[in-house]
Amino acid sequence: MLNALEVFTTVSVGLMVGVEFSVAFVMNPIFNGLPDDSAVRARAHGGRMLGAVMPFWYIGSLVLSAVWAFAGWDHPGTGLVVIAVALLLVSVIMSILLLVPINNKGKTWTPDNLPDDWKQQANRWDRFHYVRVAIIIGAFTLLVTAVA
Template sequence: MHNALQVFTIVVVGVMVGVEFSVAFVINRILDALPEDSGQLGRAHGGRMLGAVMPVWYIGSLVLVAIWAVTGWADPGAGLVVTAGALLVLSVVMSLLLLVPINNRGKTWTPENRPADWKQQMKRWDRYHHVRVAVIVGAFALLAAALV
């Protein structure tokens, strides 16, 4: 049962990392290259869609890692799992303090109501998101290493 939990946790966290990586390095670059207001509208839609899903995914991943840490406390890789959990906590805190406020504004913007500095706000979100991606990639790597 513990092995199933480990595999399930790694798959859930790994897919989350993949989604966030693709947002950072693929989707947003595509949206930014679209003509006129299409990119901003796409970002707003993405903010609404992923803004509804990602909190559950982040918290669910953290809960799975916590269960793994508790049930596998005596395992050799327990320290790696706990450290991965700490990184996921950091990613949630970063999300709440840095990314969610910008996303909550951006998901309501249209070409008619967006602020003059909307591009600067999106660039700030992108920078924070790149850091968050690095943090969750680190957590994922630690979880994978914990199995070895």
């Protein structure tokens, strides 16, 4: 049972890392290359779509990792899982405090209602997102190492 939990958790976190990495280093650079009205629409749509899914994915990954740490407490590698849980917790807190407020504004933007500083807000979200991606990559790496 613990092996199945380890695999499911690692795959779940790995997929989340892949999506967030893609947002940071593939999708947003593509959106930034579009004309402003198209870039705004693309970011807003992405914010609505991923904003509906990612809270469950982040919290689910955190819970799965915590269950793994608890269930495997006496197994080798548990210390790595505990550190991964701490990193995932940081990513959730960071998301709630820093990224979600910007995303909640951005997902309502259209070319007709843009604030004057929309590009600065989008760039600020991007910078926070890069840090969050690094944190969840660290958590994923620790989980993979704990399995190995």
